[in-house]
Amino acid sequence: xxxTEIPAVRPSRPAPAPATGAGTAPPSARDxxxxxxxxxxxxxxxxxxxxxTVVPIVGSIVLSLFHWNVIDSPSWAGxxxxxxxxxxxxxxxxxxxxxxxMVLAVALQLLVALTLALAVNGRMPxxxxxxxxxxxxxxxxxxxxxxxxxxxxxxxQDFGVVNWALGLIxxxxxxxxxxENSAMAAVILVYVWQQFGFSFLLFVxxxxxxxxxxxxxxxxxxxxxxxxxxxxxxxxxxxxxLVATVVGVINALQVFEQPYVLTDGGPGDSxxxxxxxxxxxxFEQLRFGEASAVGVLLFVLIMAVTALQFRLSRRFVxxx
Amino acid sequence: MTDSxxxxxxxxxxxxxxxxxxxxxxxxxxxxxxxxxxxxxRDDGSLxxxxxxxAYGPEAIRTLTEGFKKVHPDIKLRINAVQATxxxxxxxxxxxxxxxxxxxxxxxxxxxxxxxxxxxxxxxxDKWVQRDAAELREYFxxxxxxxxxxxxxxxxxxxxxxxxxxxxxxxxxxxxxxxGAGFPAADWTRDDFxxxxxxxxxxxxxxxxxxxxxxxxxxxxVPWLFANGTNLLAESKAPGGAWLWDGFYPSAERRGRGGGxxxxxxxxxxARVEESYDYLxxxxxxxxxxxxxxGNGQNLIGVFSTGRVGVTPAGGFWAGGLHLAGMxxxxxxxxxxxxxxxxxxxxGAAGYALLRTSKMQDEAWEFIKFAARRDTLMRLFETxxxxxxxxxxxxxxxxxxxxxxxxxxxxxxxxxxxxxGPIPAPPQVAEVEQVLLKHTGTALxxxxxxxxxxxxMQSDLEKAMEREx
Numbered sequence: 195x196x197x198t199e200i201p202a203v204r205p206s207r208p209a210p211a212p213a214t215g216a217g218t219a220p221p222s223a224r225d226x227x228x229x230x231x232x233x234x235x236x237x238x239x240x241x242x243x244x245x246x247t248v249v250p251i252v253g254s255i256v257l258s259l260f261h262w263n264v265i266d267s268p269s270w271a272g273x274x275x276x277x278x279x280x281x282x283x284x285x286x287x288x289x290x291x292x293x294x295x296m297v298l299a300v301a302l303q304l305l306v307a308l309t310l311a312l313a314v315n316g317r318m319p320x321x322x323x324x325x326x327x328x329x330x331x332x333x334x335x336x337x338x339x340x341x342x343x344x345x346x347x348x349x350x351q352d353f354g355v356v357n358w359a360l361g362l363i364x365x366x367x368x369x370x371x372x373x374e375n376s377a378m379a380a381v382i383l384v385y386v387w388q389q390f391g392f393s394f395l396l397f398v399x400x401x402x403x404x405x406x407x408x409x410x411x412x413x414x415x416x417x418x419x420x421x422x423x424x425x426x427x428x429x430x431x432x433x434x435x436l437v438a439t440v441v442g443v444i445n446a447l448q449v450f451e452q453p454y455v456l457t458d459g460g461p462g463d464s465x466x467x468x469x470x471x472x473x474x475x476x477f478e479q480l481r482f483g484e485a486s487a488v489g490v491l492l493f494v495l496i497m498a499v500t501a502l503q504f505r506l507s508r509r510f511v512x513x514x
Numbered sequence: 515m516t517d518s519x520x521x522x523x524x525x526x527x528x529x530x531x532x533x534x535x536x537x538x539x540x541x542x543x544x545x546x547x548x549x550x551x552x553x554x555x556r557d558d559g560s561l562x563x564x565x566x567x568x569a570y571g572p573e574a575i576r577t578l579t580e581g582f583k584k585v586h587p588d589i590k591l592r593i594n595a596v597q598a599t600x601x602x603x604x605x606x607x608x609x610x611x612x613x614x615x616x617x618x619x620x621x622x623x624x625x626x627x628x629x630x631x632x633x634x635x636x637x638x639x640d641k642w643v644q645r646d647a648a649e650l651r652e653y654f655x656x657x658x659x660x661x662x663x664x665x666x667x668x669x670x671x672x673x674x675x676x677x678x679x680x681x682x683x684x685x686x687x688x689x690x691x692x693x694g695a696g697f698p699a700a701d702w703t704r705d706d707f708x709x710x711x712x713x714x715x716x717x718x719x720x721x722x723x724x725x726x727x728x729x730x731x732x733x734x735x736v737p738w739l740f741a742n743g744t745n746l747l748a749e750s751k752a753p754g755g756a757w758l759w760d761g762f763y764p765s766a767e768r769r770g771r772g773g774g775x776x777x778x779x780x781x782x783x784x785a786r787v788e789e790s791y792d793y794l795x796x797x798x799x800x801x802x803x804x805x806x807x808x809g810n811g812q813n814l815i816g817v818f819s820t821g822r823v824g825v826t827p828a829g830g831f832w833a834g835g836l837h838l839a840g841m842x843x844x845x846x847x848x849x850x851x852x853x854x855x856x857x858x859x860x861x862g863a864a865g866y867a868l869l870r871t872s873k874m875q876d877e878a879w880e881f882i883k884f885a886a887r888r889d890t891l892m893r894l895f896e897t898x899x900x901x902x903x904x905x906x907x908x909x910x911x912x913x914x915x916x917x918x919x920x921x922x923x924x925x926x927x928x929x930x931x932x933x934x935g936p937i938p939a940p941p942q943v944a945e946v947e948q949v950l951l952k953h954t955g956t957a958l959x960x961x962x963x964x965x966x967x968x969x970x971m972q973s974d975l976e977k978a979m980e981r982e983x
Contacts, residue, residue, distance in 0.1 A: 227527060234530045238537075263983060264613040265634045352723045352804050353817050361720070372805040373959070461955035462967075477606035478944040480983060 251493065258486035265480070275487040285488060287463045288471045289495075291378070295467065296446040296499075299382045299389075303442055304435070307390045311397035312423065327398065331391040338388060342455035345384045346371065349456070374464040377457050381465050385452045389445065393438040400434030401427070432511040440503050447496050468492045560590040561877050563866070564611070564618040566604050567597035569899070577893045582884050589877045594618055600730075601626040602944050612871070619872035620881060624864040626731065629667050629774075630941045634983060637868040638670035640757065642879045647761055653886055654762035656904040658928040659771055661863045662758070664936035666774030669754025673865035674886040677900040679829025680861040680927040680934060681737040683707075683849050684836075684918075689724075689824035693717040697920075698849050704741065704793070707825075707852040711802040714824040725797060726814060726823040729806035729954050731937045731947050732862045733827045738794065740935070741854040744786035746950065747777035747938045747975070777940040780975030782953075782968045786855075791954075791968060795961045806954050815839045818846075827851065829861070830901030830924040833916050837898070843917030850923055850931075859927050859934040863903065901925070945978035 221229070258275055260268040279285050314326045333341065348355050349370040357367040370380040404427065412426045428435075450469040453459060459466030459474075468488060476485035546552040563578075575593045582591050598604035605627050611617055612635070623631050632638075643650060654662065657675060665673040683698075690697065693713040698706060711724040718724075728734055739745055751772030759768035781787060797803040815832075817823045819839040828848075836846055851859045866885055868878045884890055888904055895902050898916055901924045902908065913921035928934055940946065949971055957967035 227523075231523075231527050231530055234534055264609045265983075347813055350813070352726075353721070353813065353822060358721070369805065372955070374956070458951065460952060461959065462952055474948060477610070478602055478948065480609065480944075 254486045254489050254493075257482060258490050260483050262482045263480040264482065268483075271483050275483045276491075278484055279487045279491065284463055284466065285468075285471055288466045288468045289491075291464070291466055292447055292449070292468045295378065295382060295385075295449060296443055298378075299385050299446045299449075300439065300442040302382065303386045303390045303393055304438060306386060307393035307438070308397050308431075308435075310390075311394050311401055312427070314394075315398060315401045327395070330394045333388040334391040336388070338451035339455055341388055342384060342452050346456050349380055371457050372461060374461050377461060377465050381453050381456055384456060385446075385449060388452075389442070393442060396434050396438045397431065400431045404430045429512045432507075433513060436503070436507045436511050440500055443499055443503065444496055447492065447499065558590065560592040561620070561874050561881060562592050562594055562618040563620040563622070563881060564594045564596050564608055565622040566601070567595040570595045570622075574894055578885070578890070581890055581893065582881060585884055586877075586880055589874075589880065591881065602947065605630070605944075612869075617869055617871045619874050619878045620866045620868055622864060623673060623867040625664055625862040625936045626939050626943050626947075628665055628672060628867070628936075629939060630943060630983060631867045631869075632667035632670070632672040633941045635867070635869050635871075636667075636672045637870050637872070637875060638672060639674070639868065639879070639882070640670050643671060644757065644761070646883065649883070651762060653904075656888070656906050658903075658905065658925070659759070659763050659767050660861070660928050660932065660934060660936075661903050663755070663771055663774060664861070664863050665865055666752075666755055666758075666772075668752045669773030671755075671758055673867050674882055675863040675865045675903040676886050676891060677865075677895065677903055678861050678863035679732075679831050679901055680859050680924065681733045681827040681829065681851060682859070682923050682927060683851055684818070684826050684828050684832055685847050685849065686818060686821055686824050687845050687847060688821050689714055689718065689722075692821075693824075697847060698852075700850055701857070702849070702852045704852050704854040708797070708802070711797065711825070712800075715800075715802055718824075722822055722824070723801075723804055723817075724824045725803035726817065726826045727803060727806070728814070729951050731939065731943075731950065732860065733829075734806065735790065735794065735950070735954055736937055737827055737851055737860045738790045738854070739787060740858045740860050741851055741856060742786045742790045743855040743858070744781070744784055744790070745777075745938055746780070746782065746787070747940065747946070747979070748779040748781055749935070749938065750776045750778070752776050775936060775938075777938040778979070780972055780979060782972040782975055788964060788968055791957050791964045792961060795958050795964055798958055799961065806951075806958055830921075831899055833913065833918060833921070834898035834900075837916040841917075843913075843915065844919070845917075847918045848920050848923050850927060856933070857931055859931055860937055861927070861934060862937050865903075905929075940979070941983045942978050942981060945981065946975065949974040949978055 257268070259271055259273075261271045261275070262268040310326075310330060314323055314330075318326075347353075349357075351357060351367055351369045351372055354370070356370065360366075360368065369376060371377050408426060408430065409422065412422050417425065448469055449467050450473065453465040453467050454470055454473070457465045459470050469492070472485045472488050472492070475481045475488065541548070565575075570593070575595060578593055579591050582589070596604055596607050598607055601624050605623075608618070608621050621631065653674065661675040661678050662671070665671060665675055685697070693710070694717065695710055695713050698710065714724040715722070736746060751770075752774045754773030755771060759771045763771075794803070798805055814823070814826060815835050816839070818826055819836060819841045833848075837843075850857060866878075866882045868875060868882065872878055886903075888906065891902050891904060891907060895907070898912065905925050908921065908925045910921070938946070953967045953971035953974070957964045957971070
């Protein structure tokens with residue numbers, strides 16, 4: 195929030211003095227009514243968060259300490275599931291793949307989204323701007339699984355349209371999804387194509403919030419296109435960049451549909467991600483304890499990466 | 515003068531009370547929907563049968579429910595068609611239902627899950643089969659013993675097979691003609707097969723792939739392992755089963771039968787396994803077949819029916835599929851899998867498994883018998899979406915309109931090659947299949963990759979087989 199903004203909530207009267215225990219006046223009937231009202235409004239959301247987020251997280255942590263195959267009763271495992279996870283090469287590879295995927299996919303997604311946002315924000319008729327906004331956002335509202343099924347056809351080495359088109363210009367068929375060298379790249383391309391619309395919209399909103407006067411002043415000082423963007427636009431867009439990066443990273447660390455449908459984690463383990471391992475361990479191999487342990491580790495990883503981002507944001511994000 | 519205006523705060527308060535009351539009333543009114551209590555047949559004492567959704571459309575469900583009602587009006591039946599992409603996905607959903615305390619009484623289970631269900635969840639049918647032997651004699655006389663044996667586990671029978679599919683070879687007639695090749699002989703060899711692929715490749719454009727296969731337990735690498743006289747896991751027979759063979763099959767047909775298959779020690783580094791992988795890698799290098807990850811059933815019918823693929827392994831289910839895709843009876847045909855060291859072929863079968871948690875086991879047995887009846891299967895398998903387990907149902911009439919010309923191949927795969935067997939599916943099948951898929955992909959990236967990938971496969975298979983499910 196800039197210092198020129200009006201606070202979103204204006205107290206209509208002085209706030210009550212903080213309670214210090216002895217000697218404080220009991221809340222009036224009006225205050226009690228207000229609190230009750232606030233509680234009533236907040237209750238559905240709080241209940242939803244507790245039931246659908248907190249309870250499953252606690253449940254997963256508890257389950258990660260047991261062996262459970264759905265059929266028999268759970269048996270105590272202690273740290274055995276974690277030991278198993280840390281010695282399982284497939285799990286370790288999946289963490290590495292997920293981190294590689296996160297770095298490349300988020301970087302590409304932000305780059306594409308920012309470039310297109312700057313282009314669309316330039317001199318362009320309003321109607322055309324709307325067309326582009328809708329077109330870029332459209333893939334995001336489609337089902338990732340459906341998109342991946344279609345993309346699997348397009349990228350098929352032997353019968354896919356992509357290789358057919360490349361053949362027209364004399365390029366030999368590329369084993370998009372069947373080579374360890376290109377499968378991850380293909381998965382990232384599909385993922386970015388679907389996801390960049392969200393960052394794009396954030397950037398368009400952020401760019402619209404940058405006062406024109408600042409750009410005009412920069413122009414008067416002799417700043418030209420690229421320099422203006424580097425030294426004016428990007429610093430002023432940094433809060434938006436932070437949001438886009440945090441959301442992008444959290445989503446990328448949980449990627450599942452695209453690699454699952456496109457490559458099923460292959461060739462070998464080259465595109466197997468952490469969430470795929472969780473799904474396979476739990477629902478295919480009936481090892482719910484180990485799957486929960488992997489889930490807990492992923493939760494810790496996401497928390498750590500997000501905390502690191504906010505820590506770094508103190509240095510790189512400018513709010514005015 | 516008093517102010518009769520309602521304050522904003524009061525309005526909000528009563529609004530909140532109203533909204534809360536409305537939410538509570540709405541929840542109460544829709545409680546049955548929220549808890550699933552309004553689903554017909556739920557918690558009303560119905561016999562619940564879980565089937566694989568994509569294979570059981572509304573018509574099939576109607577056939578089963580109405581047919582069963584005529585025979586057993588006293589038993590309420592509910593068919594729960596579970597939507598799933600494949601058998602492992604289907605089993606995962608069934609296990610989730612079991613974990614949630616809403617286990618069905620019966621589950622439609624294919625070879626992939628027979629031993630998992632038998633070991634952990636199923637009830638042996640032995641006592642009922644022996645009790646109703648007179649009634650079942652006609653059924654067993656009509657069903658090949660290999661199919662029945664594939665449904666046995668450690669001496670007991672867990673399912674009555676109602677359908678199966680063997681991995682035979684489908685050929686596109688138009689592609690054969692283009693290559694100037696004739697329809698292969700029943701005893702064709704692996705070398706004949708390779709030559710045919712080369713002829714097809716020579717006579718077609720760059721957008722053509724002679725051989726298309728899917729990377730999975732059924733119809734992928736495993737049929738080649740069978741043809742080469744080996745298997746992914748050491749195969750043996752459990753003792754027992756004499757009670758069934760002696761009671762229902764003549765001596766010639768019960769020779770060598772046991773109490774079901776055992777798949778134990780992994781043998782991915784066996785010389786013949788490596789040789790089979792080498793062969794497939796050479797086909798890929800010669801551009802005669804698809805890479806394993808490229809092959810999947812979703813687009814196979816399309817590319818085969820349009821002549822962009824010449825040969826692919828499939829079962830009787832494909833006859834119906836190709837007909838639906840618009841192929842005429844003469845435009846495709848089917849032959850046995852080619853001979854290598856042997857001509858042993860691979861099949862997968864399916865039937866209904868009775869769960870231990872069922873409180874209606876006698877009623878469930880009545881449904882199992884009903885589902886295996888000839889008249890039931892005739893109505894259920896009208897469109898050739900599978901190969902019926904009953905030999906008598908495979909007639910010229912059935913395949914006249916759809917093809918293929920050599921339809922006898924479907925059942926003769928069992929009759930003429932009695933050692934034809936089920937896919938290797940121990941209780942740890944999910945992990946075994948995942949290991950197979952993963953390492954097959956890397957093994958076939960080049961001929962040099964075969965050895966190292968198979969060594970890794972062996973190590974992973976050993977780990978998988980050590981684990982208790």
